[in-house]
Amino acid sequence: MGVRIRDTNRIPEAIANIDRINSRSVKIGYISGGEYAGGTLTNKGKARVHEYGVDIPVTDKMRKFWVAKFGVGLKASTTHIRIPERSFLRNGSEQATPAIMAKAAELVPLAILDNVDVELLYEALGLEMRTEIQKYARALQSPPNAPLTVQQKGSSNPLIETGAMLQAMEVILQ
Structure with a gap:
């Protein structure tokens, strides 16, 4: 009668999965495309404006536009129009990070043991982070929009007009 030895060591597979986990990443934000398309600000451009704010220099042409479009003349002393910083990406991700990291702490061991696909792990975490950033942006009220x-x-929410900017936020696996 012979002795049979069966090796169920899965350490090599676990190490390979750890390498796959470490070689991947996910980006959330406005990554592809430019800030302008055909002279028009894109969703990526709008996101940058809101994230960091911008000072727009007032020109004579702009003064005429304001009168024609809004029926409002800009004061002679107005040299810039300020769109304030409304950091929804940085602040939203900072607020969501503890919950996302807790979720990652649950899922990474499963991915190491090959019970969760690494691609699905990153996609799930990225989609959840995007959802949390979008929630943060929808709830943001400060600084408020100007009365005009x-x-x-027709809305006081500073970051929502049509919803297109938030919907354009990307989740890119790398």
């Missing part, structure tokens, strides 16, 4: 902006948009 509220009148034009």
Whole structure:
């Protein structure tokens, strides 16, 4: 009668899965495309403006536009129009990170043991982070829109006009 030895050591597979986990990443934000398309600000451009704010220099042409479009003349002393910083990407991701990291702490061991696909792991975490950033942006109320902006948009939410900018946020696996 012979002795049979069966090796169920899965350490090599676990190491390979750890290598796959370490070689991948996910980016959330406005990654592809430019900030302008055909002279028009894209969703990526709008996101940058809101994330960091911008000072727009007032020109004579702009003064005429304001009168024609809004029926409002800009004061002679107005040299810039300020769109304030409304950091929804940085602040939203910072607020969501503890919950996302807790979820990762649950899922990474499963991925190491090959019970969760590494691609699905990153996709799930990226999609959840995007959802949390979008929630943060929808709830953001400060700094508020100027009264003229509220009148034009019909809404006081500073980051929502059509919803297209938030919907354009990407989740890219790398």
